[in-house]
Structure formats: C-alpha cells, structure tokens
Amino acid sequence: MCHPMDRQYNTLIPWCLPHTGNRHNHWAGLYGRLEWDGFFSTTVTNPEPMGKQGRVLHPEQIRVVSVRECARSQGFPDTFRFYGTILEKHRQVGNAVPPPLARALGLQIKKCLLHREYESDKL
Template sequence: MRLSRALPQGHLSGQDTVGDLPAVQNGASKPTIQYGSEPVSWFQKKIRGSTMSLNDHMSKEMNELNLIRCKHIPKRPGCDWHDLPDERILMDAGTQVKLSTGQVVDLIPWCLPNTAKRHDQWKGLYGRLDWEGNFPTSVTDPQPMGKVGMCFHPEQDRIITVRECARSQGFPDSYRFAGNIQCKHRQIGNAVPPPLAYALGRKLKEAIGAER
C-alpha cells in the first residue's frame, strides 16, 4: 500500500474503515481467517492491498459479567452504560440470573452512578462505536471500563479487534503484529499512525529542501 495515496480523502466513518471485516465472537483468537467479502470503500480497497487472508482479527475475551453487560447495550449510536436497564439480570421465567460462580449481579456497575458527577458522567464507558462516526483515540488496552471505554463493536457483542484498531490507525492489512493479543494492542496504541508519519516525513523533507 502506498501511503501517499492512503491519506484521508475526506471523512472516514467506522463503516468505511472496518465494515467489510467478517463477524467474530467475543474472545476470537484465530490468527488468520478469510475476508469473506469484497471491499466496499476506497479505504478498504487500499488498506487490503494484495493481501489474500485476514490477519489479527482477534478480540479480547471479556469476562462473563462484562459480556452480559455488552449484550444489554443497545445497538444504536452513542449508547453506553447509561443505557443499561436499572435492574438485576432476569431470565425469561422472571428469576434472577446467577453467574457461573453463583453470584447474582446488577447490570449497572455500582461505582459508576456514585461517581458520575465527578467524572463527566463517565461518558462512553461500555460504549458502542458509531458506524457513521469516527474511531476513538487508539489505546494500548481497549476495555469497557478503560480511559476510552467506547470499545464495543456497533453490531456485535464484543470488543473491537486488533485488526479493527490497526485499520483505525492506518496500518495496512499486510502488517503483522508480534506477541499475544495484549502485546498487539500495545504496539498499535503506542505507534505513530503510518499515514501521519508519512505526512510528517514528507513535510520535513520539503522544509529541508527549501533551506538548501
């Protein structure tokens, strides 16, 4: 992929960026899978390049409680923990659901309502990405209670994958990340986005050339 042609050409939405990637489950761990569909946007075509198989489309596994909460977050733009029903989890028969440990749980994390006023209402925690919006700032450890809590897929009940995070930063699909899933996310979160690095380098080259 030539970065000179991969720089943003207007607004890039979440759908434009990762909408062609196949559905995976919470905790998906296969290092390589098939795309399963053709690219749609110019960005998807450019970011794929000549890559035939999809690498690192892996999702951090949430614990049982967070997965239940994720499933109760409505699949609408901007939804986060504020949209969780204020009730204990109920089965169809009306009885309380217990985790595999035997613990009865509340959907809304107890600490959030009690401290919301001091922390801008904890906006975005347990949040879903917006297909028509932008990706949030890339972090080294995407999690629903993290600094950037908006880490749930717009339509699927899971945390966004390594490859989705990589695409949001402009890494071509051919780029492979080393280590386990935590290491891969850390590499992406700490990296300078390749298109930005290219643009800065080009301007620096022009500035040096102008001084000669």
C-alpha cells in the same frame, strides 16, 4: 457509600461507579459501541469496556474491537504484522504514530530540508 441521588438509570454502568462520575466525564462511553459511520475517538492500548475510553465495542457483534480493526483505524495496511499477545498487539497499535500521519510529517520535513539546502546554495 453511594448517595441514592447518584444512581444512574438506563445504563450498564455498575452501581458502584456513579459517585466517581465527576472525575471521569460521567463515564461517557463506558460500555459504548462504535458507530459504523462514526469514528474512533481514540485508539487505546487496552480496549476494555470499563476503561477510561469505554467506547470499544463492535458496532453489531458482542465483542470488543479486534487488533486489526484498531490498526485500520490508525491507517495501518492489512499486510502490517504485529507480534506478541493480544494485549501486546493492542499496546503496539495504541502507542503507534498513525502511518499516514508519519508519512505526512516526513514529507513536510523533507520539503523543509530541501528548501533550506536550496536557500543555502543560492548564497
């Protein structure tokens, strides 16, 4: 049973959840909207308002963010194609390394390898 003191007001959080709030950051972001001038705190594999990262609602429309919107948040170009069901596509985006990060890491690895090769040629 939930203790009456656990009841939260001015929230869409279902009455059955508040007593588990201490384990879940007090359900911060549950049923939350993204902000136009804000950022995605994380791109998840299953964007559902009841998930651990509940801030997945579109800033204005009554819907969760689309696969394309999540992909844009990760830096995927609009021409990049994902395959499968909607859930499979969200999983692909959520599990992906953002392309700009992958590129930056690749360039740094290349730079280190070239420097190492240059140093070994000097000897």
